[in-house]
Amino acid sequence: MQNQPDWQRDGARHVWMPYTQMKTAGVPWPVVATDGVYVTLASGERLIDGVASWWTACHGYNHPHIIAAIERQLKIMPHVMFGGIHHEPALRLAKRLSQLLPGDLNHVFFADSGSVSVEIALKMAVQYWLNQGFAGRNRFISFENSYHGDTSGAMSVCDPDNSMHAHFKGFLLEQYPHKIPRTATDCQAFEKFVAERVDRLAGAIIEPLIQGAGGMRFHNPESLSMIRQVCNQHGLLLIADEIATGFGRTGTMFACQQADVVPDIMCIGKSLTGGAIGMAAAVATTGVFEAFLAEDTSSALMHGPTFMANPLACAAAGASLDLFETEPRLAQVQKIETALRQGLAPCRDLPGVVDVRVLGAVGVVQLQQLEHREKLMEKYRQLGVLIRPTKDVVYLTPPLVISENQLQKLCSTLVFGLQEWSAGDE
Ligand SMILES: Cc1ncc(COP(=O)(O)O)c(C=O)c1O
Structure with missing residues (x-):
């Protein structure tokens, strides 16, 4: 050509x-x-x-504050593994995120992409139950028109009929999709649906307020509150996928805040670094984190992406948070x-x-x-x-x-x- x-x-x-x-x-x-x-x-x-x-x-692209932070970090340490060692950019970022995120979302598990952070969140939720002796609670409530990424766990919680992953039925884990409750009657039906399956359920996963790649559909904060309420009623963990909605996009730093809802696990990504470099995280509440604490390693979270907590990405994310504070x-x-x-x-x-x-x-x-x-x-x-x-x-x-x-x-x-x-x- x-x-x-x-x-x-x-x-x-x-x-x-x-x-x-x-x-x-x-x-x-x-x-x-x-x-x-x-x-x-x-x-x-x-x-x-x-x-x-x-x-x-x-x-915007190439923001000088973010570029400068990456350049500084580049000369010191572009990357180092996160296994058994840690570093200042990651620790500073984790502390700032836990201060910024609603409620007691205090424990940050870094990942290298949004889909992987969803995998981690699902795994955390399943193991939360395993660690307490519940082996069968390993499925999720997902929602019609949802999109949570392209890896297989994430694909399984996308809308099984109306998503680009629909032809992978049979390969993917079967979850429990439901429509997003919008009215009190919907909520009753949703509650019944959950109650009938509760022994199999680890949690529910939702893109708060805006479902993105599944068709850019909106729901009200009330829907989110109803979902939180039903999760509370049945002890389900609520995972908020704020990968797209997080960092101001819906008008508040996180979409959940418009419903005054604190999820048990939140996934963040995309704008986390101001878009300069790939990074995501699954952030857990203290209650979820504590379910993994024990004397032996069998209840530890066995996950560790090679490039997790990449120092350049941590530096970019720190600089991005500066900009949210100063601009x-x-x-x-x-x-x-x-x-x-x-x-x-x-x-x-x-x-x-x-x-x-x-x-x-x-x-x-x-x-x-x-x-x-x-x-x-x-x-x-x-x-x-x-x-x-x-x-x-x-x-x-x-x-x-x-x-x-x-x-x-x-x-x-x-x-x-x-x-x-x-x-x-x-
Ligand atoms: C809501 C949501 N979850 C998860 C993902 C997957 O993130 P990534 O593309 O970084 O794997 C996306 C990507 O568009 C998304 O919008």
Whole structure:
């Protein structure tokens, strides 16, 4: 193909891309640099990133404070294993996270990706029961339209029918999916469902307030409270997967806080490092942690990713937390919410649009259906923005530092692109 840089022409056929049919997919766009809210392509085009690299770049790209922290750490110790030894960046970060997280989520188990943190959370919950002599409590309540990652434990708690992992039924552990309770009647039905299976259940896992990759669906804080209440009633551990929603995205630092709910285990990732480098964690309450304490090692948590607590990632995460303290991120989220409500409202009048919803710095345009997603993405590229629709939604999760003008451009471009799209100009 014309105009491809050497590294792309020679290397692209050796890379297996995510979520991609490699036979039919077009050539991915080569990105050569990032800064602020922009990604720069090899062609020189600068696109406003409407999705903050899958919800990660909350402070924008290349924030100097995060870069400086990584550079400092890079010269001292880029990596060291975490087995039997530990280090200052990890300990400082664990303490800060436990202070920041709600309730007594005080025990931080570091991981290298969100999916792995979900695996760890599930394992913690199962072993919590094992350590107390309950061998059969090893299944989970999961929820319709949920998405928790791509490793097999995480896949098992995704929606078994309506997720990209649906064809792995039979390979995956069978869990107990249920719809999210939204009313008192729903809650009664949910409670009955749990009561009938309680001997098999270790816990429940939920993406609080926003279900992301399963279709960008919202639920109210009340739903979360009801789930917490039913978990309490039956002694189930509640796992909150805040990998996408954590760190300000929904308007509070963590989505659970809007329901005043403290989970027993919380998974965090994505924006944890300001999106600069991969890191995640499963954070447990004191009660969960103490269930693993004994004189012998058989009740210890046997898990340890090679790159857990990577010092560069810890440094980046520490710097990201500094920015949450020193810069007005939550106030910015409020402004983004208002601007998204206004900016996306015109979509309501477009044919094929069935819903427009906004929560915090997440704006969603729900379509009846969306075919040729890549072509729509390409159209947006030509208009100067990076928007990557998923399933039947076109959504925005911009960097939280996006300016008013940039956001306006993002929204108006999203609307214009869809207008042209629905007029059949694809
Ligand atoms: C809610 C949620 N959980 C888990 C994951 C998996 O995280 P990772 O891609 O870092 O493995 C994601 C990723 O999008 C997510 O949105």
